[in-house]
Structures are given as C-alpha cells and as structure tokens.
Amino acid sequence: MPDPSVPATMRASVLLEQGVIEMQERPVPVAGPGEVLVRVASVGVCGSDVHYYRHGRIGDAVVDAPLVLGHEVSGTVVDVGSGVPETRVGERVAIDPQVPCRRCRHCLSGRFNLCREMRFYATPPVDGAFADYVTAPADFAHPVPGTMTDEAAALLEPLSVGLWSIHKAAIGPGDQVLVAGAGPIGAMVAQAARAAGAADVVVTDLVASRRERITSLGATRALHPVEDADAVAALEADSFVECSGATPALLQGLRAVRPGGSVVLVGMGADEAALPTAYLAAMEISLTGVFRYVDTWPRGIALAQAGMVELDALVTHRYPLEEVEAALDADSDPQCMKAVVQVS
Known part of the structure; x- marks a missing residue:
C-alpha cells in the first residue's frame, strides 16, 4: 500500500x-x-x-x-x-x-x-x-x-563518476595514477582507484586545504601543480584522470603519463583546448572522456559496505x-x- x-x-x-x-x-x-x-x-x-x-x-x-x-x-x-x-x-x-x-x-x-x-x-x-x-x-x-x-x-552518484572513470582508464592492481583536482570528484576517483588496486595515487591541487584533506580520501600523495611541477613531470603514471577542468592541469598531466598509458577527461573546462597531438600519437597515449556512468550503483554500494570507500x-x-x-x-x-x- x-x-x-x-x-x-x-x-x-x-x-x-x-x-x-x-x-x-x-x-x-x-x-x-x-x-x-x-x-x-x-x-x-x-x-x-x-x-x-x-x-x-x-x-x-x-x-x-x-x-x-x-x-x-x-x-x-x-x-x-x-x-x-x-x-x-x-x-x-x-x-x-x-x-x-x-x-x-x-x-x-x-x-x-x-x-x-x-x-x-x-x-x-x-x-x-x-x-x-x-x-x-x-x-x-x-x-x-x-x-x-x-x-x-x-x-553514490559522484562515486559512480569515479568508478566509471577508473573503468575507462582501465586502472588495475599496482598501477600509478595521477589525478588533477582534489575536489569531490577527484576524491571519488582517488578512492575508486585505490579500491581497484592502484598502488600510488598522486593528486594535484592548487589549494592547500584540499591537498591536506585528500590524503585521507584515497590519495597516497598530494602535490602542488606549480611548486611541485618537477615531481609531477617525473611521474610515469599508468593513467591520468583530469578532474579539475583546468587546461594547464590537462597539459601537465598528459606529459606525466607513461608511453601506452591512458588519459581520461572528467572535469568541466574549456570547450576546446590545443593538445600536443604529435606527442600523444608518438607515445600511443589513449585519450577518452567520461559522460555519466553505467550500472555503477551496485559496485558503489558493495565498496561502501566493505569499507573500501568513505x-x-x-x-x-x-x-x-x-x-x-x-x-x-x-x-x-x-x-x-x-x-x-x-x-x-
């Protein structure tokens, strides 16, 4: 009734x-x-x-x-x-x-x-x-x-964005993942990546309070994208997930991915951006986007129940x-x- x-x-x-x-x-x-x-x-x-x-x-x-x-x-x-x-x-x-x-x-x-x-x-x-x-x-x-x-x-809805992002990035056990943006979606991506077995999740953000918080929400390290630019450039991440929507963060992250790695666009930024296409082609980097999600609620509920995401x-x-x-x-x-x- x-x-x-x-x-x-x-x-x-x-x-x-x-x-x-x-x-x-x-x-x-x-x-x-x-x-x-x-x-x-x-x-x-x-x-x-x-x-x-x-x-x-x-x-x-x-x-x-x-x-x-x-x-x-x-x-x-x-x-x-x-x-x-x-x-x-x-x-x-x-x-x-x-x-x-x-x-x-x-x-x-x-x-x-x-x-x-x-x-x-x-x-x-x-x-x-x-x-x-x-x-x-x-x-x-x-x-x-x-x-x-x-x-x-x-x-569970923003977590679903994170789950679909790591699905598109094909993140698996032992991977190193770079995430741009330590806001809610960046935190969901970081947690989803760790739940998928990623060994190192590096998150960049300009805001100190967000960098401080993100290490309790899935990140193993938090870096300033400008002050720690050399450390970011030295990465050979298996995947880069762009959650900030900032074009400089996108361009920085593209070059921090290993040859054959993957890049996933999540953040809402400029409608268009000039990309280093010759570099992407030579490195065989896969570039894709995320538009919502498919059948992620059951996984999100299971991960939350198991204490694998907060x-x-x-x-x-x-x-x-x-x-x-x-x-x-x-x-x-x-x-x-x-x-x-x-x-x-």
Whole structure:
C-alpha cells in the first residue's frame, strides 16, 4: 500500500533564471508504469548545479525555463506505479538519475549513458531533486543497506563518476595514477582507484586545504601543480584522470603519463583546448572522456559496505531545502569539500 502520509503538494526549490532561486509549492508527482515515488532525504550539490545556477547553461544545455536542480539523491520509496511490487514501499534507495530510452543502439548495447534521448535529473528541461518528492524508474532506484546514511547514499552518484572513470582508464592492481583536482570528484576517483588496486595515487591541487584533506580520501600523495611541477613531470603514471577542468592541469598531466598509458577527461573546462597531438600519437597515449556512468550503483554500494570507500567524510556543509541558494554558494568557503541539502 502507498504511504498514507504522502501529501498532495510539496516544496520545490526552483531556479527561475540565472542566479535566482525561489521556493515553490508544486503537486507531488505520480509514479507512472515501472516507476517509484521517492520521498527525498538528502541531495548532494554538484558542480553542474552550481554552473547552471551561476551561468544558466552548460554547453548546449540552456536553462530557458524554471528548473529544479539536484541529481545526487537518496530517499525512501513511498508509492509505486503499475508493474512494480508494492513490497518496495518503505525501501531506502539511492537513485541513478538517468532515464534512458532503452530502445536505441546505445541502450541495447549496454551504453545507455550515451542515449541521445536521455532524460537526466536537473538537466534542462528535466527537473531534479531539490524537492520533497521525485519519481524514478524502479530499476534505477537502488536499495541501500541500513548501515548507510542518507548522505552517503546520495553520494553514490559522484562515486559512480569515479568508478566509471577508473573503468575507462582501465586502472588495475599496482598501477600509478595521477589525478588533477582534489575536489569531490577527484576524491571519488582517488578512492575508486585505490579500491581497484592502484598502488600510488598522486593528486594535484592548487589549494592547500584540499591537498591536506585528500590524503585521507584515497590519495597516497598530494602535490602542488606549480611548486611541485618537477615531481609531477617525473611521474610515469599508468593513467591520468583530469578532474579539475583546468587546461594547464590537462597539459601537465598528459606529459606525466607513461608511453601506452591512458588519459581520461572528467572535469568541466574549456570547450576546446590545443593538445600536443604529435606527442600523444608518438607515445600511443589513449585519450577518452567520461559522460555519466553505467550500472555503477551496485559496485558503489558493495565498496561502501566493505569499507573500501568513505563517503560520509566528504560532507562538510549541510543545508535545509529552504537554503538551497546558500548550498550552491558553499564552494566559496575554501574548507568546503561537499555540500548536502537535507530535505527530510
């Protein structure tokens, strides 16, 4: 039976236009066939949320109508649509915020993250999770163990970026990995790399507080990209994962990879950058990108349960739903690693 406490309306924090957030009262969405209705518990603040809030767009994705941000989400199933067992009501879940078409060649070949018809939370025109309730495909709402906090469950989404990144980089036991950027995604990549067996994970960042923190979150070493440039250049990393979005970091990391190594682009940076193509070709360096993830929640949950990744320790700032604007500005505090909106 559906949870009888579900109201007819809910709160939603809405981005009206660039830099303008308004709390609105909206109807609670209805779970359609194959869907679940989830009462939102925690929502992590992602750099993409901040980018939409401050700039109104990311590349070709433009906020041209009111939009609810937030896609790192956990909660509790309170109702189900047709075809979904009612026994799921009451489950605590973490949501993979993708809704692929399930019909195209990418979906059918297991690469649904590349679906051209993808509907993704908090990507125009699809609303996200800074609200009391959301709907999700039932098979993309992953049950989480009782030992996992709501905040940790929400952070399975950025962990998924880290897991997909190390998958694309083909990181394995004994590898040396260079990561640019000691923010939340850099920390997730570092932890995922260590969980995959990497022996040495070197992380670069300009900010001292982030370098200090990252060694407790997967990194074996933390270097300043300018002051320690010689040490970075001396590396022969098996893989380089670029999480900062800074072109100088990208160019530095490319030359710190061994011949035949791999480079994975994760950070949101310039739309274009001049690359040393002759060098990449001569060194046979593989260069690829990351766009979301595929089937990473089960692995993330298992790693968290086994104590091989730490999620709760990333959370430094917490805000209620009424203070989403403050949460989106939390990165102005150099001590902020990860801000989370506590909805319920």
